Amino acid sequence: MSEQPRLHHLLDRLRRGVLLEAEAEALAGLVGDVEAAIEQAELDAEQQARHFKTICGERESYRQAWKREQKRRATAEAEVTRLTAGQCTHTRAMCDLHHTKPVADCPYPKCIKARAATA
Known part of the structure; x- marks a missing residue:
């Protein structure tokens, strides 16, 4: 039997009050496995949340760098236009x-x- 049907079977036997000692030990082991899986899932979720925050921080950093670059580019283009316009007054x-x-x-x-x- 796979774990989930086995777990349901043992829980059913526990509810009916006909759980044998060996089945109680098996149920305890399965419950322990479920608890471990839940704990691991919580750790994974925390790790993913930290990773997401890191990615969001990096994204914001890149966005600010992009804005600075756009401003620098606009300033450079304005300077080129100014200098070029100044040149054509001479010739x-x-x-x-x-x-x-x-x-x-x-x-x-x-x-x-x-x-x-x-x-």
Whole structure:
């Protein structure tokens, strides 16, 4: 017999009051096995909860790092735009060579026309 049907059989015999001494020992062993399984399940659940908290902490750390990186990237892109726009005030050739997208502060016709088309 597997453990579960055997356990139910012994519990039934216990309820009816016809449990033999050897069956009582077997029942005690099965109950001990069930208690051990429950204890192990509780330990596993605690370990999984700790692991989950660790993962959540790591996720938050990665999210904050991602936000910092996005901010750094936006700052760098704004600086590139600022520097590029400043360059084209010196020479129209810089605008023609480097502005694949229209630059907000560029005073030359290529960027003005492109800005007007996207507006």
